[in-house]
Amino acid sequence: MISSAITLSHPTGILRGTVLLPASKSESNRAQIINALSGATSTLDNLSEANDTKVITNLLQSTADELNAEDAGTVMRFMTAYLAVTNQHKVITGTPRMLQRPIGILVEALRQLGAQIDYLGQEGYPPLQFKGIDRTKEYPATLQVRGDISSQYISALLMVAPLFPQGLTIELQGKVGSRPYIQMTLSLMKHFGVEGTFAGTTITVPPQKYQSNQYTIESDWSGASYWYSMVALAKEATVELKGLRSTSFQGDSVIATIMEHLGVRTTYVADEVVLTKTDTAEIFSFDFTDCPDLAQTVAVVAAVKNVAVEMTGLESLRIKETDRIAALQQELQKIGGDLEDLGEGLFRVKPATSITNNPVFHTYEDHRMAMALAPVALLTPITIDEPAVVKKSYPRFWQDLEQLGFAITPEEK
Numbered sequence: 001m002i003s004s005a006i007t008l009s010h011p012t013g014i015l016r017g018t019v020l021l022p023a024s025k026s027e028s029n030r031a032q033i034i035n036a037l038s039g040a041t042s043t044l045d046n047l048s049e050a051n052d053t054k055v056i057t058n059l060l061q062s063t064a065d066e067l068n069a070e071d072a073g074t075v076m077r078f079m080t081a082y083l084a085v086t087n088q089h090k091v092i093t094g095t096p097r098m099l100q101r102p103i104g105i106l107v108e109a110l111r112q113l114g115a116q117i118d119y120l121g122q123e124g125y126p127p128l129q130f131k132g133i134d135r136t137k138e139y140p141a142t143l144q145v146r147g148d149i150s151s152q153y154i155s156a157l158l159m160v161a162p163l164f165p166q167g168l169t170i171e172l173q174g175k176v177g178s179r180p181y182i183q184m185t186l187s188l189m190k191h192f193g194v195e196g197t198f199a200g201t202t203i204t205v206p207p208q209k210y211q212s213n214q215y216t217i218e219s220d221w222s223g224a225s226y227w228y229s230m231v232a233l234a235k236e237a238t239v240e241l242k243g244l245r246s247t248s249f250q251g252d253s254v255i256a257t258i259m260e261h262l263g264v265r266t267t268y269v270a271d272e273v274v275l276t277k278t279d280t281a282e283i284f285s286f287d288f289t290d291c292p293d294l295a296q297t298v299a300v301v302a303a304v305k306n307v308a309v310e311m312t313g314l315e316s317l318r319i320k321e322t323d324r325i326a327a328l329q330q331e332l333q334k335i336g337g338d339l340e341d342l343g344e345g346l347f348r349v350k351p352a353t354s355i356t357n358n359p360v361f362h363t364y365e366d367h368r369m370a371m372a373l374a375p376v377a378l379l380t381p382i383t384i385d386e387p388a389v390v391k392k393s394y395p396r397f398w399q400d401l402e403q404l405g406f407a408i409t410p411e412e413k
């Protein structure tokens, strides 16, 4: 998909079919870092085709002096810890947006562990220059690390923690966001032979060696969330999503519970879930602290279904691929809706009152804006700018939509 915009519509509004979801980029990128730290002897099956995963695969093999993490937060943060502990002398940079996404908390923690890292631009932000690690330096076995900016800093530190002679204890400070991603990191570490404990706000990883193992990456629950939206907005629907597990490492599997309020029933069978429609469309409140990547999905469906959902825990949305709160407000206003800021962290979805005016949606270099807005096409033809953004996590998204009956027309501008 190279066109700069597409128009998207669905002639019947009826969805029936099977979708082979992409694998989780979060699991793929952790598994690859752990594998690289343990001599690259594990077998990783079903690695994601997400660009974020391709980027980390390439960077882990690269001999270049300057590495480019592009727009991938996990790559920037996980590679930062990896480059530090593997004593490399390289630079890591990224897209202009990546240079606005903070990394100071992670750099500060790694410096305390002996890593020499300089900022090449603004203090606290990439690009970073690595100048090796001083192994002679006494380092503190316990670090205090803020948990309220990005859990990716904690995950990055945890994956390298067993390599330190005393291991590492992390005491999380402040509110902890995206906690299931920290848990996912510990679960994958355990799969590769390293045990850590997470009690209250303290995580301890004793010194240990990773063991090689086989792991099959699960399909991506965040990517699944857009199919939940489509089922919620379709006239009729039965959609099978392949490769999802009822017991998942991914916190975004909570989408199954959230979408019960918005008219989607989930049935777990073998290695897939089946989504069907119900009549439910009820107001509810939900705290997205644990699953920030689902916020856009839910805000759009709720607006279109006229359900004034109350949303909290959206703080981290402002420092993702774009300021996702501002982007949602802009785009929902185009269909008469909004994400109203009620203050003190509370947001309320304002129902979309004019969805049929052929909206042209912008995507703000954010894959999740494109994918969260696409389901609106089940009700009215829409235009999506820069549709190629989906490649960050779900490159086959538009092909999968076509397979389920969406009509997609490129619009050259």
Ligand SMILES: O=C(O)C1=C[C@@H](OP(=O)(O)O)[C@@H](O)[C@H](O)C1
Pocket: 025, 026, 027, 073, 074, 149, 150, 151, 152, 155, 177, 178, 181, 292, 293, 316
């Ligand atoms: O660790 C991960 O794989 C991720 C953690 C989350 O980020 P934050 O911890 O910055 O909220 C999430 O938004 C991101 O898409 C993936």
Ligand SMILES: C=C(OP(=O)(O)O)C(=O)O
Pocket: 071, 072, 073, 074, 075, 293, 320, 321, 368, 393
């Ligand atoms: C926030 C995201 O990714 P990252 O932080 O890894 O760039 C995302 O995929 O929604």
